[in-house]
Amino acid sequence: MKSMEHSERSFDSLSESIHSLMGMKTHLTCNWVDSVRGIIKTLQPQPSDCVEDDQEEEEERKAEKQEVLVGGNRTCENSSNNDDPNATISKIKDELAVLDACIKKLNIQRRQVLNELLDLKGNIRVFCRIRPISIATKQPVAALGSNEVLINLADHKSKIYSFDKVFHPSSSQGEVFSEIEPIIKSALDGYNACIFAYGQTGTGKTFTMEGTEELPGVVPRAIEALFKHAADSNHAFLFSFSMLEIYMGYLKDLLIPHSQTTKSMFPLPPCLSIQTHPNGEIEIENLVTIQVNDFNQAMRLYKLGCGFRSTASTNSNRTSSRSHCMIRISVSSLSASERRRLTNKLWMIDLGGSERVLKTKALGRRFEEGKAINLSLSSLGDVIHALQSKRRHIPYRNSKLTQVLKDSLGDDSKTLMLVHVSPQDEDLCETLCTLNFATRVKRIQLRNEESSEVKEEKELAINNLLQKMKQIENNRNDVTQQIKKLNEKLGKLIVISASSTELADLSDVCIEGLGSNMRFLKDRVTANHLADFPRFMRPTVCSRSKSGNAGVEIQALKSRALLPPRKGKRSSHCAKSVAFPIEGTSECYSESSISRISCLVGPNTKFSADNETEFSHDTSDSDIKVAVFTKQDLPERDSKHKKFNLRPSRENHANTTERVSTQNHSKVDNWLQLHKYASNTNRCTHKNKRILAIPIPEKKARARGRVAQDLHDEQVPGKGLRKRIVNHQDAKSADMENHMDLSSELEAEANESHAISKHFMNYEKSYPAPPACNIDEITMNGTQGQVFDSTTEVSECSNFSAPDNFNDLKLTMPDIAYQERYNMSASTVNSLSIGLIESPSSSKKKPNYEQILKMEEESNFEKMHVSGCFTGGIKPCHYGLRSPSALSICKANQIDYYLDPKLLNNTRTRGFVNLLKPKVQILFSSILVALGFASLGLGHDFFYALAL
Numbered sequence: 004m005k006s007m008e009h010s011e012r013s014f015d016s017l018s019e020s021i022h023s024l025m026g027m028k029t030h031l032t033c034n035w036v037d038s039v040r041g042i043i044k045t046l047q048p049q050p051s052d053c054v055e056d057d058q059e060e061e062e063e064r065k066a067e068k069q070e071v072l073v074g075g076n077r078t079c080e081n082s083s084n085n086d087d088p089n090a091t092i093s094k095i096k097d098e099l100a101v102l103d104a105c106i107k108k109l110n111i112q113r114r115q116v117l118n119e120l121l122d123l124k125g126n127i128r129v130f131c132r133i134r135p136i137s138i139a140t141k142q143p144v145a146a147l148g149s150n151e152v153l154i155n156l157a158d159h160k161s162k163i164y165s166f167d168k169v170f171h172p173s174s175s176q177g178e179v180f181s182e183i184e185p186i187i188k189s190a191l192d193g194y195n196a197c198i199f200a201y202g203q204t205g206t207g208k209t210f211t212m213e214g215t216e217e218l219p220g221v222v223p224r225a226i227e228a229l230f231k232h233a234a235d236s237n238h239a240f241l242f243s244f245s246m247l248e249i250y251m252g253y254l255k256d257l258l259i260p261h262s263q264t265t266k267s268m269f270p271l272p273p274c275l276s277i278q279t280h281p282n283g284e285i286e287i288e289n290l291v292t293i294q295v296n297d298f299n300q301a302m303r304l305y306k307l308g309c310g311f312r313s314t315a316s317t318n319s320n321r322t323s324s325r326s327h328c329m330i331r332i333s334v335s336s337l338s339a340s341e342r343r344r345l346t347n348k349l350w351m352i353d354l355g356g357s358e359r360v361l362k363t364k365a366l367g368r369r370f371e372e373g374k375a376i377n378l379s380l381s382s383l384g385d386v387i388h389a390l391q392s393k394r395r396h397i398p399y400r401n402s403k404l405t406q407v408l409k410d411s412l413g414d415d416s417k418t419l420m421l422v423h424v425s426p427q428d429e430d431l432c433e434t435l436c437t438l439n440f441a442t443r444v445k446r447i448q449l450r451n452e453e454s455s456e457v458k459e460e461k462e463l464a465i466n467n468l469l470q471k472m473k474q475i476e477n478n479r480n481d482v483t484q485q486i487k488k489l490n491e492k493l494g495k496l497i498v499i500s501a502s503s504t505e506l507a508d509l510s511d512v513c514i515e516g517l518g519s520n521m522r523f524l525k526d527r528v529t530a531n532h533l534a535d536f537p538r539f540m541r542p543t544v545c546s547r548s549k550s551g552n553a554g555v556e557i558q559a560l561k562s563r564a565l566l567p568p569r570k571g572k573r574s575s576h577c578a579k580s581v582a583f584p585i586e587g588t589s590e591c592y593s594e595s596s597i598s599r600i601s602c603l604v605g606p607n608t609k610f611s612a613d614n615e616t617e618f619s620h621d622t623s624d625s626d627i628k629v630a631v632f633t634k635q636d637l638p639e640r641d642s643k644h645k646k647f648n649l650r651p652s653r654e655n656h657a658n659t660t661e662r663v664s665t666q667n668h669s670k671v672d673n674w675l676q677l678h679k680y681a682s683n684t685n686r687c688t689h690k691n692k693r694i695l696a697i698p699i700p701e702k703k704a705r706a707r708g709r710v711a712q713d714l715h716d717e718q719v720p721g722k723g724l725r726k727r728i729v730n731h732q733d734a735k736s737a738d739m740e741n742h743m744d745l746s747s748e749l750e751a752e753a754n755e756s757h758a759i760s761k762h763f764m765n766y767e768k769s770y771p772a773p774p775a776c777n778i779d780e781i782t783m784n785g786t787q788g789q790v791f792d793s794t795t796e797v798s799e800c801s802n803f804s805a806p807d808n809f810n811d812l813k814l815t816m817p818d819i820a821y822q823e824r825y826n827m828s829a830s831t832v833n834s835l836s837i838g839l840i841e842s843p844s845s846s847k848k849k850p851n852y853e854q855i856l857k858m859e860e861e862s863n864f865e866k867m868h869v870s871g872c873f874t875g876g877i878k879p880c881h882y883g884l885r886s887p888s889a890l891s892i893c894k895a896n897q898i899d900y901y902l903d904p905k906l907l908n909n910t911r912t913r914g915f916v917n918l919l920k921p922k923v924q925i926l927f928s929s930i931l932v933a934l935g936f937a938s939l940g941l942g943h944d945f946f947y948a949l950a951l
């Protein structure tokens with residue numbers, strides 16, 4: 004029967020061969036003739052085969068399959084004896100299908116056993132690590148065996164606490180991780196998992212989680228293990244990396260730099276908000292999620308994130324973490340149907356250190372931070388305790404930490420708490436607090452509370468399960484080996500005989516059946532099954548269009564039933580689509596950015612020197628290459644959205660294949676490079692940006708003006724002149740003084756202040772004191788620091804009669820208005836030059852102050868007529884375009900240019916619209932700023948305070 008089957012196949016393949024050779028006479032070679040001859044030979048009946056019993060054959064097959072299932076050495080050689088490659092290929096395909104089914108079955112068994120094992124050990128497990136100390140002091144805390152901790156209390160009393168595992172002070176990082184590894188496997192099986200590091204400040208939480216270069220901690224090891232186990236499995240996985248911290252109750256994305264200052268105007272990173280999906284999943288909106296394809300990519304992002312953590316020096320720890328640092332790795336696999344979830348999360352959390360304020364003597368912000376940390380830790384304890392006690396109400400909403408972890412804490416998740424204690428006598432109180440917390444988290448029973456019989460039974464069951472697990476693992480390994488062998492053989496056969504189309508089909512089979520080419524499958528998964536991913540894993544339409552994948556992905560999305568999109572909600576950034584606001588291209592700038600925290604804390608809290616929390620931007624110790632972007636190196640700019648396109652340009656990629664192969668890697672690279680670029684350009688961001696002046700209160704402006712005035716007076720000879728003039732002004736002209744003060748501040752801050760002063764001194768000498776007159780309008784504008792439009796003032800004031808005298812022309816814009824308002828006569832002002840301080844982005848050529856003087860000397864301005872006719876000397880004016888705030892930012896880079904005198908003339912009659920223009924600008928800018936603050940959650944009180 005076997006040979007008959009074989010003959011049938013050969014016959015089929017003969018017809019195919021002949022058909023394929025029709026019209027291809029050139030291929031009628033000797034080899035072909037030989038192969039046909041071979042096929043014909045196989046068609047000849049073999050008597051011995053005919054007499055074979057069918058049942059016997061069936062049994063033989065079954066035995067073969069059984070052999071495969073138990074991991075026996077399947078005879079690939081049998082197939083190699085067969086001369087017909089096509090027949091061999093199809094046979095191998097069958098075998099692969101069987102093996103594939105087999106490995107699936109083994110995977111399910113393994114998952115069940117692992118789950119049973121973890122259940123037996125407890126879904127919430129608590130380990131204890133005792134920190135080593137260098138000085139030999141009295142140590143009331145000691146490890147007893149591998150599961151118990153002994154606490155020596157006063158009066159010769161002692162207590163013994165039992166844990167799932169106790170790590171001695173000498174335990175290595177590897178030993179710690181070996182106990183954690185089953186959780187990592189569970190994460191690959193589709194379970195949500197949380198690994199916490201809890202303990203008093205300075206007990207080694209960060210050391211356990213992060214480790215050092217030589218002694219890597221749990222996070223690097225877990226990432227490595229994830230990729231390793233994923234590669235060993237027969238499935239394709241997608242990993243996405245995110246990192247955030249919870250600082251004083253606010254979420255901060257650690258993959259985005261946050262401004263260290265509170266003075267900046269624009270918040271750069273979007274606010275992270277916690278959203279609950281209808282299916283109960285928790286989604287953090289706007290959290291950057293980056294797809295990582297290997298260990299190195301993930302580690303580079305991790306190091307980047309660590310650089311942005313909030314740390315500070317405290318009494319207990321020089322680099323104390325002042326927040327909860329959370330690393331999230333999302334695991335997805337479409338090919339593994341036996342997984343618990345399509346996408347699950349692995350959280351690794353370095354909790355902030357619990358601390359007793361009495362001991363740390365924290366003040367100011369340190370105190371607030373400690374309080375926030377303690378509160379959220381207490382909430383975490385409440386939640387886990389409620390879960391353990393199977394209460395109906397779980398108080399997730401009590402803290403941001405528990406809200407974020409809502410879907411990852413519970414029956415269907417794995418939780419591991421690594422409790423850290425210090426063995427020192429002076430820390431005994433904190434150690435007891437920590438142990439009490441651990442007791443709440445898992446009802447850690449004191450010694451002898453659990454009977455020895457129960458313990459033994461439990462241990463026996465665990466050992467049985469461990470053995471079972473080992474057997475399953477062995478079987479899996481055997482089957483995997485066979486699959487590899489068959490795969491190799493298949494590859495050889497394909498090279499020999501398959502046509503190009505067959506090749507494609509077969510490689511598909513290889514990949515799908517064996518999972519041997521993860522990358523290929525990943526690409527397929529990304530392209531075709533995007534719609535299967537939860538919303539937070541999918542890129543936005545905008546970002547897809549930027550990454551160039553829009554077409555493919557939209558197709559994929561269309562082919563699937565999608566959840567209705569939520570209006571007005573932005574989804575998390577996805578790796579391939581991250582657009583990062585860059586200097587000069589967006590309304591958000593890294594320099595001007597403030598984190599939500601700094602925005603909230605900054606204006607309302609006064610901090611002393613010890614209050615400096617370090618929002619570290621140090622990425623120097625990571626292995627990220629320093630990418631100094633030249634203009635040419637910058638990614639393409641999307642003119643419409645004014646954000647940089649992260650997609651690698653065509654020039655950089657010689658061909659499509661190359662681009663595909665580097666595409667995934669470049670996502671992480673781009674993100675990291677962008678950070679480098681953003682941080683490199685931070686210092687000069689303001690240079691290219693148009694700065695919208697923020698109104699400052701009049702009193703403040705006046706005070707500032709006075710300080711600047713004093714400085715100016717000290718430096719400039721003839722200071723008495725101005726003072727005398729001011730003293731003689733009435734109440735209304737005091738406003739004018741305010742303007743003068745502002746202007747003098749401007750001078751003091753300007754690089755060419757000396758030249759200006761000299762210039763104005765000359766000017767002052769030439770003109771008598773200003774009149775007492777109504778200049779309300781001028782004062783208001785000047786005080787508010789609005790970007791003036793000279794035309795407005797000119798047209799606005801044209802109806803006034805001129806004063807007899809005019810003194811200070813430093814305030815050029817008001818001065819113009821002044822002249823216009825009072826219809827200044829030729830005897831007062833002759834010619835006028837207006838110097839505007841503008842950003843370099845202004846297109847015109849901008850002469851500096853020396854040039855101004857030169858131009859004046861050349862009497863360029865004599866041609867200019869603002870109002871009436873001008874006769875007499877040259878009277879140059881300087882007009883500060885921006886507010887003092889703006890000027891203080893831009894002083895380093897100011898460049899000046901002149902208003903075209905014609906423009907002044909032309910715009911004089913523009914009327915009421917121009918009059919309103921600056922006011923509207925103020926209004927708009929205020930609304931924009933207010934909206935920005937409002938989106939940060941700042942309420943009415945904040946604006947009220949701001950207004951004050």
Ligand SMILES: Nc1ncnc2c1ncn2[C@@H]1O[C@H](COP(=O)(O)OP(=O)(O)OP(=O)(O)O)[C@@H](O)[C@H]1O
Pocket residue numbers: 133134135172202203204205206207208209210211320322323324325354355356357423
């Ligand atoms: N098991 C250990 N082996 C060697 N050094 C350790 C160990 N545990 C902690 N340390 C050292 O102790 C110091 C403080 O540790 P670490 O910063 O990890 O504490 P922490 O619990 O994270 O503190 P905080 O809560 O204030 O952030 C570090 O210098 C660290 O290297």
